Amino acid sequence: MYGNAYIDPNEKPLSILDGEDPIKLAEFEARIDRGEKIEPKDWMPKEYRKQLIRMIEQHAHSEIIGALPEGTWITRAPGFKRKLALMAKVQDEVGHAQLLYSAAETLGKSREAMINDLITGKSKYSNVFNYPALTWADSCVIAWLIDAGAIINQVANAKGSYGPYGRALDRICTEESFHLKYGHHNVVTLATGTPFQRQMVQEALTRWWPPIMHFFGPSDKISNHTTILMKWKVKMATNDDMRQQFLNMYVPKIWDLGLVLPDANLKKNEETKLWEYTEPDWDEFKRVINGGGPCNAERLAVRRMAEEKGRWVRKALLQKDSSYVTPLA
């Protein structure tokens, strides 16, 4: 599950096409215009490669870091049915990371280098996982609404121009649709359960609403950069478009359950057909994405511990010609 790639607004936008061969670039863009997929060994602009690596890598990191807040509830899931389903769900998320690291490797960065950039804090992952899953109900809200948001993002990106990423996303979306059902079933069970369960799920929803509103990222700055990425079918939809789509699909379902969202201004404008809401606190978003959230340090510490404790195992497996870059999808 994943939000949208975080593009640094301070990055210099004018260097994108510097030094590119104009004929090759024109051929490349013509292929994309015709709806063709770009494959690992095809020519591509440096900026295309760089943005895709960043995007797929952030997505892969989000999958393994995302396994942590939900994973802590596997050992506490209530009953066989939930325990089995949650194990399978979190296992899927780790499997997504495997698929995505493999897709990113086809662009020339090794899994080890990516994981190293994750644990040293150099590369980002989805901001939502820097918040804690305090109760069982939090894990249910995550499984429903964060996965719902991820599907919106990923269905859009699956139509992107890079073949291995698109194919990985097709597989991922199929699995995510089961996660969504699992999450929805859990939330319905709690919302229609005992008063205690109802309160539990309401509190979780209230806690998770601000991170959910942050999920797709701030409004895109219309820049040269964004325009080129959209033309190359690297970025497939604006953050605001996806947020609108999410609100349109899920707010009515949340309200149907009699649950309350902590935003008095949230309503659909029947004229514009757009949802109106209180602008999320983007200072908080920036603070958290830059390391200041409640769980940033813990998430990275756990990941670092897993990497360190597993080092002797990887060393024992290491063989000279064991590296591979074949996409899994």
Next chain:
Amino acid sequence: MNVTAIKELLYKMADDLLIIGHRNSEWTGLGPILEEDIAFSSMAQDKIGQAGALFEILHELGEDEPDTVAFMRDANKMHCAHFVELPNGEYDFSIMRHFLFDHADQLRFEMLANSSFEPLAQVAKKIKGELKYHVFHANTWLVKLGNGTEESKARMQTALNESWNYALGMFEVGDFEKELQSENIFEGEEALKTRWMANIVPFIEKANLKIPDTKSWEPILGGRKGYHTEYLQQLVEEMGEVFRLDPTAQW
């Protein structure tokens, strides 16, 4: 059929699977490589599912619902071996336990596939098919790590030494061993242990490891009778944490 004897047999097997499945699931997100998070999660799902199937048979024999039995008992009412209760430790111990436990369990269910108690024989046929892959996974890793670096070899030998007496404790003889044998329900722990030794030795040799000297063999017993390590009560409290908030609620 001696129902008490059958229940005792079912409980210890179901509890072993429930607890080792729980332990396996703790690797999710923390494995040395992603592929191993995924592998341990698959095995965890199989084992929890297998435990559920055995608790279903117990339910048909008059015990409580599987969820209630699995998620509401305290440690002193459980019958798992100490071996499965121990924390995962590092990957060396987890792989060694996986190897020693799964070889025993696969043989156990192979034997039970011929049990005169038909509901168990049916379930055992399915379970042994799943365990084949668990054993295959364990064998592969044991041999790789045993032949890897100096560190991995030393770690695996230490893990074997530390696991051994716990592993022998898996074969703790129950109170109804004779009844189970005479009614052709289960051939018994001693027969299982003999087969287990024959199966594990070739892989231990391939991994260049040594089974501890017989003089130091001292099976760690008590689990089948409700005496457990300090780790089990913590585990069952964690496992039941949400369910126990309101056992009458639908979760």
